[in-house]
Amino acid sequence: MTTTDPSPTGVTHHRTCPLCEATCGLELTVRDGRVARIRGDRDNPFSRGYLCPKGSVLQHLHADPDRLRRPLIRRGQDPATATYEEVSWPEAFAEVERRLVPVLERHGRDAVAVYLGNPSAHTLSGILYNRVLVRALGTRNVFSASTVDQMPKHVSCGLLFGGPLLIPVPDLDRTDHLLMLGANPLESNGSLCTAPDFPGRLRAIRARGGRVVVVDPRRTRTAEEADEHVAVRPGTDAHLLCAMAQVLVTEGLAAPGRLAAFTTGLEDVGAAVAAFTPEAVAPFCGVDAGTIRRLARDLAAAPTAAVYGRIGTHTTAFGTLAAWAVDLLNVLTGNLDRPGGAMFPTPAHERLRPPGPGRGYRTGRHRSRVRGYPEVNGELPVATLADEIETPGEGRVRALVTVAGNPVVSTPDAGRLDAALASLECMVSVDIYRNETTRHAHVILPPPSALERSECHLAFFGLSVRNYVSWSPPVFEPTGPGEHEIIARLALIASGQGASADPGTIDELLVAGVLGPAVADPDSPVGGRPVDELAAALWGPTAPDRLVDAMVRLGPYGDGFGARPDGLTLERVAASPHGIDLGPLTPRLPDLLRTPSATIELLPAAIVADLGRARAALAEGPREGLVLVGRRHLRSNNSWMHNLTQLVKGRPRCTLQVHPDDAAAAGLRDGDRAEVRSRAGAVVVPVEVTDAVRPGVVSLPHGWGHGQPGTALAVAAAHAGVNSNLLTDGDALDPLSGNAVLNGIPVTVTPV
Numbered sequence: 093m094t095t096t097d098p099s100p101t102g103v104t105h106h107r108t109c110p111l112c113e114a115t116c117g118l119e120l121t122v123r124d125g126r127v128a129r130i131r132g133d134r135d136n137p138f139s140r141g142y143l144c145p146k147g148s149v150l151q152h153l154h155a156d157p158d159r160l161r162r163p164l165i166r167r168g169q170d171p172a173t174a175t176y177e178e179v180s181w182p183e184a185f186a187e188v189e190r191r192l193v194p195v196l197e198r199h200g201r202d203a204v205a206v207y208l209g210n211p212s213a214h215t216l217s218g219i220l221y222n223r224v225l226v227r228a229l230g231t232r233n234v235f236s237a238s239t240v241d242q243m244p245k246h247v248s249c250g251l252l253f254g255g256p257l258l259i260p261v262p263d264l265d266r267t268d269h270l271l272m273l274g275a276n277p278l279e280s281n282g283s284l285c286t287a288p289d290f291p292g293r294l295r296a297i298r299a300r301g302g303r304v305v306v307v308d309p310r311r312t313r314t315a316e317e318a319d320e321h322v323a324v325r326p327g328t329d330a331h332l333l334c335a336m337a338q339v340l341v342t343e344g345l346a347a348p349g350r351l352a353a354f355t356t357g358l359e360d361v362g363a364a365v366a367a368f369t370p371e372a373v374a375p376f377c378g379v380d381a382g383t384i385r386r387l388a389r390d391l392a393a394a395p396t397a398a399v400y401g402r403i404g405t406h407t408t409a410f411g412t413l414a415a416w417a418v419d420l421l422n423v424l425t426g427n428l429d430r431p432g433g434a435m436f437p438t439p440a441h442e443r444l445r446p447p448g449p450g451r452g453y454r455t456g457r458h459r460s461r462v463r464g465y466p467e468v469n470g471e472l473p474v475a476t477l478a479d480e481i482e483t484p485g486e487g488r489v490r491a492l493v494t495v496a497g498n499p500v501v502s503t504p505d506a507g508r509l510d511a512a513l514a515s516l517e518c519m520v521s522v523d524i525y526r527n528e529t530t531r532h533a534h535v536i537l538p539p540p541s542a543l544e545r546s547e548c549h550l551a552f553f554g555l556s557v558r559n560y561v562s563w564s565p566p567v568f569e570p571t572g573p574g575e576h577e578i579i580a581r582l583a584l585i586a587s588g589q590g591a592s593a594d595p596g597t598i599d600e601l602l603v604a605g606v607l608g609p610a611v612a613d614p615d616s617p618v619g620g621r622p623v624d625e626l627a628a629a630l631w632g633p634t635a636p637d638r639l640v641d642a643m644v645r646l647g648p649y650g651d652g653f654g655a656r657p658d659g660l661t662l663e664r665v666a667a668s669p670h671g672i673d674l675g676p677l678t679p680r681l682p683d684l685l686r687t688p689s690a691t692i693e694l695l696p697a698a699i700v701a702d703l704g705r706a707r708a709a710l711a712e713g714p715r716e717g718l719v720l721v722g723r724r725h726l727r728s729n730n731s732w733m734h735n736l737t738q739l740v741k742g743r744p745r746c747t748l749q750v751h752p753d754d755a756a757a758a759g760l761r762d763g764d765r766a767e768v769r770s771r772a773g774a775v776v777v778p779v780e781v782t783d784a785v786r787p788g789v790v791s792l793p794h795g796w797g798h799g800q801p802g803t804a805l806a807v808a809a810a811h812a813g814v815n816s817n818l819l820t821d822g823d824a825l826d827p828l829s830g831n832a833v834l835n836g837i838p839v840t841v842t843p844v
């Protein structure tokens with residue numbers, strides 16, 4: 093452990109914060125078995141001491157009396173009257189087996205659905221073990237938070253570059269010009285772009301003479317700090333970006349440079365976006381044609397520039413098209429894969445592969461039973477989970493396993509899903525809280541707290557603005573099984589091996605899955621060596637750590653199990669408690685491309701077809717009436733950090749922001765209560781009149797709506813707010829990705 097400064101002053105530990113994608117370095121002081129203080133780690137080369145209010149209260153999350161320490165079994169069907177009984181771990185797994193196996197036997201594999209939530213991306217268990225559970229369940233009914241989030245980016249990158257994880261990130265520290273759409277990193281600290289102290293990095297762009305442009309229907313804190321704010325109409329970014337591409341092509345400003353040698357479709361871009369003239373899209377986007385033209389010219393004129401779109405662009409009806417158009421502009425301006433542009437990281441655990449064509453990215457290998465939605469990345473849209481539970485027939489979902497998810501708050505048409513969950517024959521939740529979702533579970537299995545596990549953010553090393561690696565051991569001994577062990581046991585139960593089978597067999601399988609292909613590859617530094625010998629050499633306190641060691645040693649900076657003696661091992665990473673800076677991002681194309689042509693396929697057929705849908709929407713014109721968008725607050729984290737007094741104190745934050753003109757038209761004043769109604773449902777909320785929202789747009793944050801019967805979140809219940817996803821519509825999806833439309837929801841607002 094990273095121990096200095098022995099008592100009485102305390103013991104210092106260093107680790108990264110697990111709460112958001114920024115992965116800031118933390119310095120924790122532990123005294124008398126308790127965390128006495130958390131500060132930003134000033135010696136962390138990546139975060140340099142930065143942290144936000146959430147990172148500094150991790151000890152309160154750890155100490156939260158409502159955080160579950162032991163498994164619970166629910167007695168009684170109705171959460172309002174049910175009791176939840178603490179049981180031993182063996183009893184809990186036996187109960188899972190007793191409930192789950194009969195469903196599988198009677199109704200088949202597809203009768204069990206699984207939902208994987210956001211914190212799964214922040215744990216080694218989530219990254220390395222969840223897929224074992226998914227495979228063991230053998231169900232097509234796989235759902236995750238990805239389809240209320242970033243799935244459009246996976247699809248567009250799959251089509252453009254040949255892999256859903258080949259996601260370029262804006263090179264924040266070197267760019268001269270950042271065009272940012274649908275992102276508010278001053279509250280969110282960034283997403284699909286790991287950059288601790290995102291705010292500071294943005295300020296640095298301007299300090300060095302660069303320019304930051306923010307496109308957002310709200311004048312956010314990020315927009316306030318930018319050089320320019322463009323208040324776009326919700327759901328129209330794809331059109332805006334296509335119009336910018338149209339300008340670049342017609343004004344002869346397209347200059348892809350070295351990218352042209354390995355890009356196909358360039359010559360057809362002009363025709364593909366011809367209909368999206370600035371004049372045609374201006375009324376649709378609510379941005380005047382002159383501004384659109386200038387945005388395009390500024391982008392082209394900048395020495396280096398990066399276009400970056402995030403959740404506001406993805407959770408719309410044209411999410412994939414917007415995600416694609418972001419990288420279309422990066423390609424057309426020659427900014428993809430060059431310093432200061434949008435670049436591909438080189439994570440320490442990357443699996444090395446020789447360059448060459450891939451099989452191509454496909455979706456729709458199967459379809460959802462009720463609505464016929466295409467599979468994407470092995471998943472179905474979570475917006476259709478309630479359909480699959482409610483609709484009778486062969487393959488109906490009768491059991492659900494949730495891992496680190498709160499879909500009753502986080503997914504569209506939440507009221508309907510809430511009711512559907514209550515009807516399940518079996519529900520098992522791996523979660524640290526009894527909340528709006530897990531109150532429906534027959535068994536809740538709580539993993540250790542974030543301070544009781546190793547911390548290593550594999551998912552975000554591949555999305556970082558600098559190449560960086562870090563790993564830290566647990567601060568406290570876990571009091572129950574690790575999350576990976578819980579998941580492994582569930583997988584063993586699902587595959588018929590029973591509640592008392594040895595989870596170590598799963599660990600071995602995973603290690604063999606990493607080492608096996610390497611020893612079989614004659615070009616690998618370990619080619620021909622016995623797997624057992626390498627496996628025996630792995631380092632780390634738990635099985636997932638040893639798996640990471642294998643990946644790092646075989647990775648781009650790795651020691652190749654001795655072949656490159658100066659290379660990285662996890663043990664060496666652990667010896668650097670502040671993490672290791674592996675340098676700025678470097679150009680990686682064309683070698684990284686995995687499309688069938690081994691080029692950037694700029695105009696995939698699916699995109700060309702969807703441009704037709706975008707043209708049709710343009711022809712219909714903007715719709716009348718108010719639309720709802722979301723927002724984030726620095727002291728929230730989706731739905732699950734509202735149980736910490738430190739984060740919810742102060743003015744209530746779950747308010748409906750309304751522009752003064754719209755408030756006047758509706759007869760609403762600041763502080764009034766209003767009913768917000770959509771096709772899906774209605775909520776009553778306090779109104780906050782502010783010109784920070786564009787006229788025609790109202791904003792309500794997601795993640796609230798606590799205090800439901802059967803939940804055990806005392807602080808959150810006292811700051812309940814309303815669930816904004818009672819308003820979002822389960823039928824509204826981006827057809828290419830299956831991502832839910834969470835922004836731009838038609839609503840009416842009336843005083844109550």
Ligand SMILES: Nc1nc2c(c(=O)[nH]1)N[C@H]1C(S)=C(S)[C@@H](COP(=O)(O)OP(=O)(O)OC[C@H]3O[C@@H](n4cnc5c(=O)[nH]c(N)nc54)[C@H](O)[C@@H]3O)O[C@H]1N2
Pocket residue numbers: 208209210211215237240241403495496497498499501502503522523524525527539542575722723729730731732794795816817820834
């Ligand atoms: N309207 C609207 N809806 C949205 C969004 C929006 O912008 N607007 N944003 C969407 C986005 S981006 C996301 S990512 C989703 C999030 O959707 P979800 O992932 O479904 O929801 P979270 O609120 O993140 O819930 C996380 C759950 O994990 C539990 N948890 C925390 N730590 C751990 C852990 O270490 N292990 C385990 N097993 N459980 C843990 C928490 O108690 C909580 O129950 O919400 C989406 N929903």
Ligand SMILES: Nc1nc2c(c(=O)[nH]1)N[C@H]1C(S)=C(S)[C@@H](COP(=O)(O)OP(=O)(O)OC[C@H]3O[C@@H](n4cnc5c(=O)[nH]c(N)nc54)[C@H](O)[C@@H]3O)O[C@H]1N2
Pocket residue numbers: 112113210241273274275276277279280281282283307308309310312324325326327328329402403404405408721722723724725726727728729730731795835836
């Ligand atoms: N404090 C805090 N940090 C978080 C989270 C949190 O809940 N709280 N959640 C984490 C998660 S899971 C994620 S995915 C990230 C998300 O990180 P971001 O993508 O930065 O998400 P937001 O802060 O919600 O910013 C989205 C912005 O999009 C705007 N918007 C809405 N509709 C549109 C539109 O149609 N077009 C455009 N251009 N803009 C639109 C909204 O007004 C909002 O300002 O944040 C992460 N970090």
Ligand code: SF4
Pocket residue numbers: 109110111112113114115116142143144145146147148281288
């Ligand atoms: S910005 Fe994110 S990673 Fe950094 S301290 Fe805050 S929650 Fe943690």
Ligand SMILES: [Mo]
Pocket residue numbers: 210241
């Ligand atoms: Mo997210």
